[in-house]
Amino acid sequence: MSEASPRVGFIVGNDFDRTIQFDQEGVVYLQGNNDAGRVLALLPEREFDHARIHIAPSYFRKARRWNVSEIDVFWNMVSDADQNPKTLDAIEKFTADFDIPVIDPPHQVRHTRRHQIALRLAGIDNVHMPKTLLLRNPTLERLKRQVEEAAFEFPAIIRRTGTHNGQMLGVVASLEEIEGVYGDRNNDYYLTEFVDFRRADGWYRKTRFFLVGGDIVVRQHVVSENWNIHGRSGREMADDSPQRLEAKAIVGGGFAGLPEITRAALREIGDRMGLEYFGLDASVDADGRVLVFEANATMNFLPSSGHMRGRSAAALEPMLAAVRKLVLAKAGQRTTKT
Structure with missing residues (x-):
């Protein structure tokens, strides 16, 4: 170095x-x-x-x-x-x-493609990883075999590969409902089991975590009336609403403020992913169990403006500390080799 x-x-x-x-x-x-x-x-x-x-x-x-x-x-x-x-x-x-x-x-x-991550994270204690199928040049008969072999269950979310930010073609109840993609040789698709994660209070929740080296940062927590949650989903809530206050408390409490079964589940996810820097979108239920939506290194930490504000600002300091630690650790590897 x-x-x-x-x-x-x-x-x-x-x-x-x-x-x-x-x-x-x-x-x-x-x-x-x-x-x-x-x-x-x-x-x-x-x-x-x-x-x-x-x-x-x-x-x-x-x-x-x-x-x-x-x-x-x-x-x-x-x-x-x-x-x-x-x-x-x-x-x-x-x-x-x-x-x-x-x-x-x-x-x-x-x-780290969606169907590969679904297999990699399957079987972790207190983690539910919905099954995902890769659809390539799909036909009804071919997909029927895939669904049967994987014991795949409907309803399901269908999206094109390489899409993010909630982009999807829709939620379907059966293979017959995706007839429009059959014979498409130009695009591949993912079919993911849909899980209704609404809590007893009627609200949906999504938390974004960043796993950086050995550290885990709570980047964002959003409470919404809609299951297809994004960062903008909570903007319509008043600043003093219970949902906004919950989001601020979750981010402010950080990794240490999560239930132990959640922390253990996130650590195991980090071990299995094989990456040193990636994001995880998930819903943590009232008992601390984790429903995984997406895990990959493509997720962005900063908003488009580049400035962390409001209930998410508390995530910046631990994130910078984790990034600093990771870079120094990797630079140290170079030192030991030269």
């Missing part, structure tokens, strides 16, 4: 950009990348130095190469295996040429 502050190389890119942008001020289309770079930039100036490394599937067909001689840690932010499989392949080849530790290496990200 260099004598100066650790230098982090943020690896970005996607399958749609064919031209490598070596200009650090250039705009890079970042679909399927997370915002970890924006998070790290909130740490005190000069605590960590960093550089952006743009990789595209065509990287190894170019004569020009990135100079990474001063990089202590790679951080792979290309985090959606559905959207960017070719870029992940290029990044794996790129990082293999250097003795530099990698946060969220491509070979681990590649195994």
Whole structure:
């Protein structure tokens, strides 16, 4: 590791950009990348130095190469295996040429598609992981076999692969209701068992966690009348409403304020995911059991404005502490190798 502050190389890119942008001020289309770079930039100036490394599937067909001689840690932010499989392949080849530790290496990200995570997280105590099927060139007969082999139950949510932020085609009660996707050779789909997680008080709840190294941060808690919850779902609630106050208390209480069975479940999820930085959207019921909606490294921590406000602001300090700890730990791995 260099004598100066650790230098982090943020690896970005996607399958749609064919031209490598070596200009650090250039705009890079970042679909399927997370915002970890924006998070790290909130740490005190000069605590960590960093550089952006743009990789595209065509990287190894170019004569020009990135100079990474001063990089202590790679951080792979290309985090959606559905959207960017070719870029992940290029990044794996790129990082293999250097003795530099990698946060969220491509070979681990590649195994975080929804149907793979459904299998990976199945069977954890006090965790319910709905089954998810990958539908490729679907036909009714083929899907009937998939459903039967997986003991899959309806109703179910259907969405295109690579979609987030609650984007979906709908909730269906049977395979016959998704006839419109049959024979589609241009798109793959996920079919996920729908679970009604409304509590006895009539409200739905979703909590976003970030698992960073060995730390777990409660990023957001939203209470809504609608099951398809997003960050904006709670905006219509008055600031002094019980739902807003609950959200503030959950985020303010952090990981330590969660029930022990919830903390144990989240730790086991972290162990099984194989990533050092990722987000988890889930609902925690009144008894502390966890219903998983989504777990991957594509989730963003910061709002689009970049400023943490209101009931979510309490998550910023523990997040920055966890990111600092993770980077220093990875930089230390470089030190022991050189």
